Amino acid sequence: MSSVNLKQLAQALDLSVSTVSRALNDSYEISAATKEKVQLLATQLGYQPNPYASSLRRQQSRTIGVIIPEVANNFFSLAINGIEEVARQNGYHVLIYLTHETFAQEQTIVQHLANGRVDGILISVSGETQDAAHFAKLRELNLPTVFFDRVCEEVATAKITTDDYDSGYRATRHLLDMGCRRIMHLTLAHHLSIGQKRMRGYLDALRDADLPFDDTLLIRGGPNAAQNTAHVRQLLEQDAHIDGIFASVESLAIAGYRACHQAGRRIPNDVKIIGFSNLEMADLLDPPLTTIRQPAYAIGKEAATLLFRALLKNQPILASQSLELKSELVVRASTGG
Amino acid sequence: MSSVNLKQLAQALDLSVSTVSRALNDSYEISAATKEKVQLLATQLGYQPNPYASSLRRQQSRTIGVIIPEVANNFFSLAINGIEEVARQNGYHVLIYLTHETFAQEQTIVQHLANGRVDGILISVSGETQDAAHFAKLRELNLPTVFFDRVCEEVATAKITTDDYDSGYRATRHLLDMGCRRIMHLTLAHHLSIGQKRMRGYLDALRDADLPFDDTLLIRGGPNAAQNTAHVRQLLEQDAHIDGIFASVESLAIAGYRACHQAGRRIPNDVKIIGFSNLEMADLLDPPLTTIRQPAYAIGKEAATLLFRALLKNQPILASQSLELKSELVVRASTGG
DNA sequence: CTGTTAGCGCATTCAC
DNA sequence: GTGAATGCGCTAACAG
Numbered sequence: 001m002s003s004v005n006l007k008q009l010a011q012a013l014d015l016s017v018s019t020v021s022r023a024l025n026d027s028y029e030i031s032a033a034t035k036e037k038v039q040l041l042a043t044q045l046g047y048q049p050n051p052y053a054s055s056l057r058r059q060q061s062r063t064i065g066v067i068i069p070e071v072a073n074n075f076f077s078l079a080i081n082g083i084e085e086v087a088r089q090n091g092y093h094v095l096i097y098l099t100h101e102t103f104a105q106e107q108t109i110v111q112h113l114a115n116g117r118v119d120g121i122l123i124s125v126s127g128e129t130q131d132a133a134h135f136a137k138l139r140e141l142n143l144p145t146v147f148f149d150r151v152c153e154e155v156a157t158a159k160i161t162t163d164d165y166d167s168g169y170r171a172t173r174h175l176l177d178m179g180c181r182r183i184m185h186l187t188l189a190h191h192l193s194i195g196q197k198r199m200r201g202y203l204d205a206l207r208d209a210d211l212p213f214d215d216t217l218l219i220r221g222g223p224n225a226a227q228n229t230a231h232v233r234q235l236l237e238q239d240a241h242i243d244g245i246f247a248s249v250e251s252l253a254i255a256g257y258r259a260c261h262q263a264g265r266r267i268p269n270d271v272k273i274i275g276f277s278n279l280e281m282a283d284l285l286d287p288p289l290t291t292i293r294q295p296a297y298a299i300g301k302e303a304a305t306l307l308f309r310a311l312l313k314n315q316p317i318l319a320s321q322s323l324e325l326k327s328e329l330v331v332r333a334s335t336g337g
Numbered sequence: 338m339s340s341v342n343l344k345q346l347a348q349a350l351d352l353s354v355s356t357v358s359r360a361l362n363d364s365y366e367i368s369a370a371t372k373e374k375v376q377l378l379a380t381q382l383g384y385q386p387n388p389y390a391s392s393l394r395r396q397q398s399r400t401i402g403v404i405i406p407e408v409a410n411n412f413f414s415l416a417i418n419g420i421e422e423v424a425r426q427n428g429y430h431v432l433i434y435l436t437h438e439t440f441a442q443e444q445t446i447v448q449h450l451a452n453g454r455v456d457g458i459l460i461s462v463s464g465e466t467q468d469a470a471h472f473a474k475l476r477e478l479n480l481p482t483v484f485f486d487r488v489c490e491e492v493a494t495a496k497i498t499t500d501d502y503d504s505g506y507r508a509t510r511h512l513l514d515m516g517c518r519r520i521m522h523l524t525l526a527h528h529l530s531i532g533q534k535r536m537r538g539y540l541d542a543l544r545d546a547d548l549p550f551d552d553t554l555l556i557r558g559g560p561n562a563a564q565n566t567a568h569v570r571q572l573l574e575q576d577a578h579i580d581g582i583f584a585s586v587e588s589l590a591i592a593g594y595r596a597c598h599q600a601g602r603r604i605p606n607d608v609k610i611i612g613f614s615n616l617e618m619a620d621l622l623d624p625p626l627t628t629i630r631q632p633a634y635a636i637g638k639e640a641a642t643l644l645f646r647a648l649l650k651n652q653p654i655l656a657s658q659s660l661e662l663k664s665e666l667v668v669r670a671s672t673g674g
Numbered sequence: 675c676t677g678t679t680a681g682c683g684c685a686t687t688c689a690c
Numbered sequence: 691g692t693g694a695a696t697g698c699g700c701t702a703a704c705a706g
Contacts, residue, residue: 358684
């Protein structure tokens with residue numbers, strides 16, 4: 001740690017510790033002269049307050065916790081950028097925790113953050129999460145929490161999401177407009193509201209097109225990319241009529257690509273693909289991938305901003321402050337998908 | 338914060354605070370009976386020690402800081418995964434800071450971490466960093482630091498990198514083997530050792546093939562993707578003999594693709610491209626991109642492991658512990674690039 | 675305007 | 691084996 005502390009400054013200046021403290025905190029009750037003197041020496045000696053002493057005393061950490069499933073994914077990378085930026089602007093620090101998509105880890109982490117280590121939490125729940133009991137304690141402790149992207153509907157707090165139902169509807173509708181009649185739906189977080197909303201969009205689009213829903217067209221992916229690909233391929237080989245794929249996440253869109261290649265189905269002639277993805281270079285894929293692009297950076301920023309309103313202005317976080325940001329359907333001409 | 342503290346436990350059990358503290362820390366001087374009693378009540382009441390009080394007292398935070406340029410990039414995403422995993426295994430927390438590739442931010446962040454907030458630092462320097470003065474304080478304070486990927490040669494501490502010179506050589510050599518004779522080199526961090534090593538690999542490969550080096554073939558990219566693309570395109574249009582591109586980072590490889598498309602140069606017929614990249618789906622690009630793939634996850638893990646050896650076993654971190662991990666040249670058949 | 679005092683919650687030294 | 695006392699470094703209430 002920084003070796004110089006308040007006491008040393010005080011001795012060197014022949015002042016009391018509290019005066020020095022107040023001078024450094026720019027308190028109104030200190031004369032301009034002493035303030036200057038103190039601040040000068042402080043910078044000279046490179047004084048930095050001990051954050052833990054300060055946190056202990058103030059009962060606040062100037063730190064937020066961010067809990068996400070995984071970083072190895074464009075969406076969360078961008079979201080973190082947004083979060084970190086807002087945090088820094090407000091003089092806060094960011095602790096990061098990964099659940100690796102497991103419920104157990106999520107529980108442990110949430111539990112461990114209920115000890116004062118952080119003043120607030122931003123969380124995107126794991127794919128396994130079905131139960132919200134572990135969030136109860138946060139509420140009890142009045143620990144401000146904002147969900148983003150992957151939310152827990154049961155918890156009454158603010159949630160920043162994309163218009164998932166609409167996105168699912170528009171994506172499916174687009175495939176239908178391109179002539180698809182038998183559209184596979186690939187989903188990861190099937191018991192999360194995000195997955196369900198996207199799927200409802202898919203179902204409603206089918207219904208509005210007077211097409212029946214066939215649940216054999218539904219594939220629930222897992223964390224293993226190769227397995228997902230194999231699964232999709234198998235279905236493609238079983239069902240020659242499949243002419244479209246709507247992937248709920250980027251990795252599954254890729255699995256769709258690979259599966260088509262392996263099954264000898266040409267994209268977009270035989271099968272058209274559309275997927276949620278924040279990939280910059282989707283247009284360079286072969287063929288270009290039509291994507292639903294989420295405003296990932298904005299989601300991170302909005303979530304953080306909401307949290308800091310609570311932390312800095314002491315506004316409670318209400319479910320009514322939830323935001324649903326618009327996603328963008330980016331059609332890449334040549335694919336049709 | 339967690340509302341129950343040592344004092345309350347002590348009162349409820351009719352014990353002294355110190356006994357309770359020792360019981361919870363499994364001290365040898367406490368009887369098995371009391372230990373059990375104490376631990377039982379502690380779990381019942383959901384006691385969690387206040388981390389800041391504990392840190393203040395122990396003079397250590399069980400927290401490490403990770404400083405990186407940006408997360409919006411596959412390499413750092415994977416590295417973070419590796420780091421977080423090792424940290425959690427060792428019961429440590431991870432604070433994350435982004436420099437956004439600017440030197441000023443890097444300075445500020447490094448400076449701010451020299452106050453005891455973290456017990457150790459993992460850093461990948463910004464593209465602008467040329468001066469290592471801001472790291473001096475870390476050394477002074479004996480704050481264990483490990484560089485990874487983008488290192489600062491001047492600082493005498495451990496560094497985990499890829500075999501950048503070799504990678505650059507192999508990449509260039511591969512293009513030469515495929516018949517390229519006029520190879521553009523795109524680099525981002527040109528004054529960083531990582532950029533220079535890759536370039537030296539490029540230069541030596543040219544020399545070994547008895548080809549002259551033409552510095553008009555060198556493009557120094559910036560943070561703006563569109564600008565980079567425009568720059569590459571311009572050069573392609575000026576110089577019709579260019580038949581290869583070696584991109585030092587993923588984003589520049591993509592810029593190369595776009596530029597070729599715009600300039601009407603066919604890949605790989607007219608121009609072959611090879612780039613550093615951890616993109617899983619490089620084989621799905623049109624045409625597939627031959628990549629030098631860095632062991633990003635392993636780099637994160639190794640760097641963290643080294644740091645924790647210092648933190649937990651009190652071993653000093655030495656420059657001699659530096660590691661150079663092997664990258665992998667992944668040739669995608671159809672491109673030739 | 676400045677100093678004295680107290681205490682945040684915990685770990686540890688010293689007593690017994 | 692347990693309790694009392696001390697202090698990590700800082701902030702804040704209370705005097706003056």
